[in-house]
Amino acid sequence: MTVLIPTRLSTANLDACPSTTTAAPSAERFVLRERGQREVFCGLTGIIWLHRKIQDAFFLVVGSRTCAHLIQSAAGVMIFAEPRFATAIIDERDLAGLADCNAELDRVVTRLLERRPDIKMLFLVGSCPSEVIKLDLSRAAERLSREHTPRVRILNYSGSGIETTFTQGEDACLASLIPELRRTDAAAPKSLLVVGALADVVEDQFKRIFADLGIDSVAFLPPRKAADMPAVGPNTSFLLAQPFLTDTARLLEATGAQRLLAPFPLGAQGTTGWLKAAADAWNIPAEHFRQVIAPAEKRARAALEPYRLRLAGKRIFFFPDSQLEVPLARFLYSELSVDPVEVGTPYLHKQHLAMELDQLPETTLISEGQDVERQLDRCREAKPDLVVCGLGLANPLEAEGFTTKWSIELLFTPVQGYEQAGDLAELFARPLVRRTRLEV
Numbered sequence: 101m102t103v104l105i106p107t108r109l110s111t112a113n114l115d116a117c118p119s120t121t122t123a124a125p126s127a128e129r130f131v132l133r134e135r136g137q138r139e140v141f142c143g144l145t146g147i148i149w150l151h152r153k154i155q156d157a158f159f160l161v162v163g164s165r166t167c168a169h170l171i172q173s174a175a176g177v178m179i180f181a182e183p184r185f186a187t188a189i190i191d192e193r194d195l196a197g198l199a200d201c202n203a204e205l206d207r208v209v210t211r212l213l214e215r216r217p218d219i220k221m222l223f224l225v226g227s228c229p230s231e232v233i234k235l236d237l238s239r240a241a242e243r244l245s246r247e248h249t250p251r252v253r254i255l256n257y258s259g260s261g262i263e264t265t266f267t268q269g270e271d272a273c274l275a276s277l278i279p280e281l282r283r284t285d286a287a288a289p290k291s292l293l294v295v296g297a298l299a300d301v302v303e304d305q306f307k308r309i310f311a312d313l314g315i316d317s318v319a320f321l322p323p324r325k326a327a328d329m330p331a332v333g334p335n336t337s338f339l340l341a342q343p344f345l346t347d348t349a350r351l352l353e354a355t356g357a358q359r360l361l362a363p364f365p366l367g368a369q370g371t372t373g374w375l376k377a378a379a380d381a382w383n384i385p386a387e388h389f390r391q392v393i394a395p396a397e398k399r400a401r402a403a404l405e406p407y408r409l410r411l412a413g414k415r416i417f418f419f420p421d422s423q424l425e426v427p428l429a430r431f432l433y434s435e436l437s438v439d440p441v442e443v444g445t446p447y448l449h450k451q452h453l454a455m456e457l458d459q460l461p462e463t464t465l466i467s468e469g470q471d472v473e474r475q476l477d478r479c480r481e482a483k484p485d486l487v488v489c490g491l492g493l494a495n496p497l498e499a500e501g502f503t504t505k506w507s508i509e510l511l512f513t514p515v516q517g518y519e520q521a522g523d524l525a526e527l528f529a530r531p532l533v534r535r536t537r538l539e540v
């Protein structure tokens with residue numbers, strides 16, 4: 101087993117390893133379910149934004165050279181800093197059973213921790229190859245924890261591309277943190293937990309708004325430092341900041357914490373609804389709530405207006421990729437008057453998305469899963485103005501004359517909250533402007 105630490109920017113092709121008017125109540129609306137060939141990235145992709153978020157964590161992928169190339173290509177900007185991810189390559193000797201993979205892994209981890217005393221939390225990240233050879237990373241994490249605790253916490257999760265989609269990597273990573281969190285009991289003061297990786301700038305904005313509302317005990321998962329893990333218990337209420345955290349939410353609920361029913365904080369309306377869910381749980385008077393949010397909400401609406409004029413009436417088609425599709429379609433429809441023709445999502449969690457689904461028009465087809473050829477046929481027939489899809493489909497669709505937007509960009513860009521509402525709209529307007537310029 102050798103370790104591949106990313107050292108320089110790579111421009112390798114990421115496609116190489118892909119692993120209208122009336123709303124329909126979410127409980128009743130038809131959902132097209134498809135289980136055919138899919139075109140999605142694997143959960144390793146989450147490392148690209150997670151390693152920036154937890155600043156003293158390290159992600160050691162136990163995988164193949166393909167896995168190493170995927171994350172190195174996608175996170176190539178790390179040439180400017182000491183990388184906080186690497187791949188322990190499972191080579192031919194490991195695959196042939198000639199080497200003891202567990203002993204090799206222990207050796208690699210020990211050497212890594214000796215060289216990098218700044219690492220406080222180490223994630224062993226499983227991949228397709230480690231699953232194929234049935235390398236038990238949970239036992240490896242337990243064994244290595246005994247050796248390296250308390251200096252380093254060692255956890256594991258799977259980022260494998262077998263039956264997963266790329267944002268599930270974050271869900272699996274955060275879910276692995278839940279058993280580590282300190283438990284509080286019913287006597288503990290009421291606290292709010294915001295769950296899902298947000299850009300630091302967005303997190304700081306939300307912190308200020310919660311403080312102005314009078315909600316003081318607020319924590320974020322994941323935290324910026326391994327030592328700042330929040331405590332959870334029956335007096336914890338949590339708000340999901342991302343729609344793809346199914347396992348994390350389930351494990352949090354098992355601790356007694358309660359999920360607040362809210363839309364996702366995209367755009368002016370989405371952000372207000374999200375903040376209102378917390379304000380209501382803290383019995384904040386409606387007048388005070390309006391007073392606190394009004395200036396930022398007004399700024400967001402003003403930032404959206406020029407985009408609404410440009411985007412209104414455009415027809416959009418979402419291929420399933422990031423699991424952000426339903427909240428994005430809600431934002432585009434209700435705040436920018438865009439017409440969502442089809443909203444495909446890899447998995448549809450009706451409870452988590454209830455408030456968003458309720459706002460989508462009846463004419464929008466919601467589809468879950470994928471049969472890529474059939475979906476491409478529907479897209480060609482619909483002739484949308486803009487297609488949101490993964491990188492693997494974008495180039496072929498552009499070649500056919502469609503205007504596309506890479507859905508993965510929405511995970512790398514700060515898009516939540518009032519101050520980012522205009523930037524979010526810009527992400528959808530830009531490809532249309534580019535297409536118009538190309539046609540001139």
Ligand code: SF4
Binds near residue numbers: 143163227261
């Ligand atoms: S985990 Fe699987 S799908 Fe992802 S890069 Fe590695 S081999 Fe490819």
